[in-house]
Amino acid sequence: MNPVLIRTLAYLKPYWGLLVISALCSMVVGAMDGAFAYLVEPVLKKIFAGKDTGIFLLVPVGIIALFVLRGICRFTYDTTIKLAGQKAIQDIRNDLYSNTIRKDMAFYNKQATGELMSRMTNDIGMMQDGMANVVCGLFRDMISFISLLSVIFYRNWQLAILCFVVLPITIYPAQLIGKKIKNSARRSLDVMGGIGTILQETFSGIKVIKAFGLEGTVIDRFRSENLAFLGQYKKFIKYESLAMPVSEMIISLGIAAVVWLGGSQVMSGRMTASELFSFIAAMIMLFNPVKKLQGSYNTIQRSAxxxxxVFQQMDAQRTVTEQPDALEIGRVTGRVEMRAISFGYGDETIIDQISLKAEPGQMVALVGPSGGGKSTLAALLMRLYDVNQGSILLDGHDLRHLRMDALNRQFALVDQETTLFNDTIANNIRYGKPDADDAEVEAAAQAAFAHDFILELPEGYATNIGDRGIRLSGGQRQRICIARALLKNAPILILDEATSALDTESEKMVQQALDNLMLNRTTFVIAHRLSTVMHADTIVVLEKGRIVEAGSHADLIDGSGLYSRLHGLQFSDQEPGAV
Incomplete structure (x- = not known):
């Protein structure tokens, strides 16, 4: 059996009780097909040959009673197996989401957001078709097939062999077409992932699209990708539509042979007409589960x-892993040391032999041209990536020797891209400490100078701020992020261009909030505007992944290095008194 199918079906194991109920009801429904076919001959014989009017009158009542029982059993197995399938799909979706969320940043650098979303929705939706619809019919149709096959062999084994010879002939084309269905379904899902990426990019970047008048461009791009999906899906339609006609044409050979040979036996007196009628009824009924089983096989291939x-995404290996004997540590003092660290992607070096120390409570500024490695250095400090060479120590412990959850508790991040969620303001702040009470949330907001504007909102802290906080201004969003970092109360703070996108008035307010946040914390500040880092204990100037200068503002400004030149460029055209 296909390993992917085995792994998928393993998710049904916790719901074996529902499966047992469904299996028992399936056995009743499947066995009834054989019973109907078997009873055709004796009932007809008694009615027409024996002139038994009593049996004739009871037949309609018996048919109704049997179909009522069949309907109850069919309803029971259908609902139980579909419920078990839905529960299994829910578990798969939960596993995929939690597994994907726990991947490291290297994984996300290689994956488009739309592709990840497509696997969570389209791919699992297709798996659901297989889990809910195929599994519920597979067992029933197999029981029906076995019972009907038993009847036709009992009635006339010579005619049954004709049927049995024809059936295996259908297996090869079914497998061949099933493989084509599987491949075309996978390719169509790949293209659908591209459509998901376009949707995610266009909807999140709609402001830029509107501003630059790119509606026509993105519409053409979407239509092109949608056309590619149609091209792949047409192949899927062709193969799925081809499966049943091919099977029926092969089966017709068996039916023709049975009619010819069976008719010959009736005419020669070796078989009664009622026996032949019973056999043909069983044979016709037999081919019905065969066709259903083939349809189920095709759906299984599509689901596979x-x-x-889905499993490929689950099984993607992390590059940042936790050691089995990783240390659990409490709150650190905030002493950081980088020892000759290097990092890069493939042959591209981004960080090259950097050594740096920060004592508890110090502010270290990282400045320099774009692409110098400032944000990468901060990401390495939080162990979003592992260094290729060297080591980073936190209170004397190598980051690679610490438990990930313990390490995460040591850092708070305020990024230039304010990451807020479509939730209330209180809950967005509470992401810093999920178990915080309302008083703690409010205290953090006050320290971030956000409390006053929050109270002016329609529902105060219960106000929903919309997708990515769209209902708030840039300065307000940033102060919510600062409140979140304050609530976390981590000993080490990383500020990545936290005020770069703000106007002067908002920047002053946010800077006051940041001053509260940095108090008694080791702080790493990434900045392009040197006016925000002049008071740093140490200013580290990065260029092309290397430290070219380090010292205080006063020391660096007196020199003739890169910092002095950058300072001159930024302040040369400011008029006296300008901020």
Whole structure:
């Protein structure tokens, strides 16, 4: 059996009780097909040959009673197996989401957001078709097939062999077409992932699209990708539509042979007409579960294509891993040391032999041209990536020797891209400390100078701020992020261009909030505007991944290095008194 299918079906194991109920009801429904076919001959014989009017009158009542029982059993197995399938799909979706969230940043650098979303929705949706619809019919149709096959062999084994010879002939084309269905389904899902990426990019960047008048460009791009999806899906439609006609044409050979040979036996007196009628009824009924089983096989192949993509994402290896004997540490003092660290992607070096120390409570500024490695250095400090060479120590402990959850508790981040969620203001702040009470949330907001504007909102702290905080100004969003970092109360703070996108008035307010946040914390500040880091204990100037200068503002400004030149460029055209 396909390993992907085995892995998928393993998710049904916790719901074996529902499966047992469904299996028992399936056995009743499947066995009834055989019973109907078997009873055709004796009932017809008694009615027409024996002139038994009593049986004739009971037949309609018996048919109704049997179909009522069949309907109850069919409803029971259908609902139980679909419920078990839905629960299993829910578990798969939960596992995929939690597994994906726990991947490291190297994984996300290689994956488009729309592609990840497509696997969570389209791929799992296709798996759901296989889990809910196929599994519920597979067992029932197999029981029906076995019971009907038993009847036709009992009635006339010579005619049954004709049927049995034809059935295996359908297996090869079914497998061949099933493989084509699987591949075309997988390719169509790949293209659908590209469509998801376009949707994510265009909807999140709609302001830029509107500002630059790019509506026509993105519409053309979407139509092109949508056309590519149609091209792949047409292949899927062709193969799925081809499966049943091919199977029926092969099966017709068996039916023709049975009619010819069976008719010959009736005419020669070796078989009664009622026996032949019973056999043909069983044979026709037999081919029905065969066709259903083939349809189920095709759906399984389609689901397998989706499952492969889902499990491929689950199984993607992390580059940042936790050691089995990793240390659990409490709150650190904030002493950081980088020892000759280097980092890069492939042959591209981004950080090259950097050594740096920060004592508890100190402010270290990282400045320099774009692409110098400032944000990468901060990411390495939080162990979003592992260094290729050297080591980073936190209170004397190598980051690679610490538990990930313990390490995460030591850092708070305020980024230039204010990451807020479509939730209330209180809950956005509470991301810093999920178990914080309302008083703690309010205290953090006050320290971030956000409390006053929050109270002016329609529902105060219960106000929903919309997607990515769109209902707030840039300065307000940033202060919410600062409140979140204050609530976390981590010993080490990383500020990545936290005021770069703000106007002068907002920057002053945010800077006051940042001053509160940096108090008694080791702080790493990434900045392009040197006016925000002049009071740093140490200013580290990075260029092309290397430290070219380090010292206080006063020391660096007196020199003739890169910092002095950058300072001259930024302040040369400011008029006296300008901020």
């Amino acid at each position: 294509g989706a499952a492969e993509r």
